[in-house]
Amino acid sequence: ISDELSSQADQLREQGQGVIFVAVAKEFAGFLSVTDPxxxxxxxxxxxxxxxxxxxxxxxxxxxxxxxxxxxxxxxxxxxxxxxxxxxxxxxxxxxxxxxxxxxxxxxxxxxxx
Structure with a gap:
């Protein structure tokens, strides 16, 4: 993934969110962030x-x-x-x-x- 997307994922983690990376046909398609209340x-x-x-x-x-x-x-x-x-x-x-x-x-x- 790009440095920009990696940085965005890190920012979400630093806010207490979990990050799940998504792939379609073995290609990066995006990521989701989740958090437990x-x-x-x-x-x-x-x-x-x-x-x-x-x-x-x-x-x-x-x-x-x-x-x-x-x-x-x-x-x-x-x-x-x-x-x-x-x-x-x-x-x-x-x-x-x-x-x-x-x-x-x-x-x-x-x-x-x-």
Whole structure:
């Protein structure tokens, strides 16, 4: 794809949107941007957790730029992006082994093992 289209896709990611590239007959045809709506209560919940002295880590399969944009908008402390569903459990396990108390909230069946 052209540098201009690549730049546009990056800008969308930096706004917290996922970008899906579309091909027709193996030729680039365009891209779509999608976003998961964030619940209105999420920012307040994170603020209250911070007041309790807790740190928030987002472990997601999303693109790095998209994940960082969402984390910044919600004041999330750290981001692990591009994590495959089967690797989320290992990330949680590593945090526990480092002595952290961990609570996990997921948004799909692929998060169940973690």
């Amino acid at each position: 964030i619940k209105e209560s999420t920012a307040e919940a994170i603020r209250k957790l911070h007041e309790l002295g807790l740190s928030i880590v987002m472990v997601t399969g999303d693109n790095e730029k998209t994940a960082r944009a969402v984390a910044k908008s919600l004041n999330i402390d750290d981001v692990e992006a591009g994590v495959k569903p089967q690797d989320k459990y290992e990330k949680i396990k590593a945090l526990r082994q480092a002595g952290h108390k961990v609570a996990m909230a997921g948004d799909g069946i692929n998060d169940a093992p973690a």
